[in-house]
Amino acid sequence: MIESFESPALNIISTLFIIIISILILFFISDFFKLIPVFRKYLVYLKNYMFIIFLIPAISFLFIDFAFIEFKHIHNYEFIKDLCKILFSAGIFTTTLNFLDSLNVFKKNFKSIIMSDEFDNLLTTKIDALAYSQDHLNKQSNLDKIWQTVTLCKYKKEFPELYDKLENKIENHLFKKNNISYYYKNFQVNYYIELIDNKYVAVTERSSFTIMRPNKEEFEFDFKSNYDNSDADANVDIKFYSKNNDEMDFIEINIAETKDKNITTLTLSKKMAGHLEYHIESITIMKQNIELDRIFTFGSARIIDDLTINIEHNENINITFVPLNGNKFYHNGTYQKDKMAYINRDVLLSGEKFTMFFYRNQ
Known part of the structure; x- marks a missing residue:
C-alpha cells in the first residue's frame, strides 16, 4: 500500500517539476536569445499570471474539502492535500515575485519622471511660487534679511563691484520693526x-x-x-x-x-x-x-x-x-x-x- 502511494506521488511531482523547469528554461531562452516574438509574448504572459495556475487548484481543493466532508475519504486524499499546499505556496511565491517586479517597474518609471525636464520645470515653478507667496513670507521671522538679499541680488547683477561695499550698509527704514507698529x-x-x-x-x-x-x-x-x-x-x-x-x-x-x-x-x-x-x-x-x-x-x-x-x-x-x-x-x-x-x-x-x-x- 505504501509503495502504491509513493509511486504515483513521485510521478506527479516529478512531472510537475519537469513542466515548471521546462517553462522557465523556455522563458529564459526566449528572453536572452529573443526567439519568436509571439512565443515570447505568450511566455511572458504565462509568467505574469502563473500564480493563477498555481492558486486555482489549491483554492478549489480547499473549498471542496471544506464543503464536502466525504471528500476526505477519497483515495490519495493526503497526497492531493499536500500537493495543493505546494501549489498554494508556489502561487504565493510567484505573486510576491510579480509584486516585487511591479515595484521595480514603478521605481524605474518614477525615476524617469523625476529626472525629466518637464517635471524639473514644474517642480521649480511650484517651489518658486511657494517661496515668494505672501502666506509663506509672512511666516518667516527674517523678512529684513530676505529683503536685503533680494535687493543685493539686483545690485550684484547691475553693479557687481558695489556688492561687497553695500552688503554691510544696506538698510530698509520702511520695514524696521518699530516703524511698522x-x-x-x-x-x-x-x-x-x-x-x-x-x-x-x-x-x-x-x-x-x-x-x-x-x-x-x-x-x-x-x-x-x-x-x-x-x-x-x-x-x-x-x-x-x-x-x-x-x-x-x-x-x-x-x-x-x-x-x-x-x-x-x-x-x-x-x-x-x-x-x-x-x-x-x-x-x-x-x-x-x-x-x-x-x-x-x-x-x-x-x-x-x-x-x-x-x-x-x-x-x-x-x-x-x-x-x-x-x-x-x-x-x-x-x-x-x-x-x-x-x-x-x-x-x-x-x-x-x-x-x-x-x-x-x-
Whole structure:
C-alpha cells in the first residue's frame, strides 16, 4: 500500500517539476536569445499570471474539502492535500515575485519622471511660487534679511563691484520693526507762518491725524522735531491732545533731548493701548532765526495714508513749497486757487514729504 502511494506521488511531482523547469528554461531562452516574438509574448504572459495556475487548484481543493466532508475519504486524499499546499505556496511565491517586479517597474518609471525636464520645470515653478507667496513670507521671522538679499541680488547683477561695499550698509527704514507698529491716516496739517522783528520766523503747526494699529496691544507712539540752536532764542514747543481716549494724558509724556553740533532734536514718546484707532491733535510752535535757518521740512518715519496741507502766512514773508522724494501734491479744491493748499490721497512712504523755504517780503 505504501509503495502504491509513493509511486504515483513521485510521478506527479516529478512531472510537475519537469513542466515548471521546462517553462522557465523556455522563458529564459526566449528572453536572452529573443526567439519568436509571439512565443515570447505568450511566455511572458504565462509568467505574469502563473500564480493563477498555481492558486486555482489549491483554492478549489480547499473549498471542496471544506464543503464536502466525504471528500476526505477519497483515495490519495493526503497526497492531493499536500500537493495543493505546494501549489498554494508556489502561487504565493510567484505573486510576491510579480509584486516585487511591479515595484521595480514603478521605481524605474518614477525615476524617469523625476529626472525629466518637464517635471524639473514644474517642480521649480511650484517651489518658486511657494517661496515668494505672501502666506509663506509672512511666516518667516527674517523678512529684513530676505529683503536685503533680494535687493543685493539686483545690485550684484547691475553693479557687481558695489556688492561687497553695500552688503554691510544696506538698510530698509520702511520695514524696521518699530516703524511698522502703526501708520497715520487722514493726516491734516495747517501752518501759520509769520516774520517777527524782521529776524525770526514763527511757525505754528496744527495737526489732526489718526494712528492706525493692527491690534489693541500696547505700543509706543513717538514724535520728533528738531531746530537750529545756533541762536539762543530758537526753540520748539509741542503739545498733543487725544480725541477718542479721555484717559490718555499727554501731559505725562517722555521727552528726550539730544544735540548734534548746532541741531537740537526733541523726541516725545508715550505708551498707549486699548484701541485700534487713536485720534490725535497736536500744536507745534517753532521759532527760528531766518538768517541762520530759512528751511522747514516735514517728514515721517511711518507711512501716511492721505496727507492734506494748508499754509497761511503774514504779509512780511514769502514761502516756496517743494515736494520731496517723488511725492506729488495737488491743489486742494476746497480752497481758492490762490491759496497754498495741497493734498495727496495716495500712500506716502517713510521719509521726508516736503519742505518750505522762507524769504523776507521785500
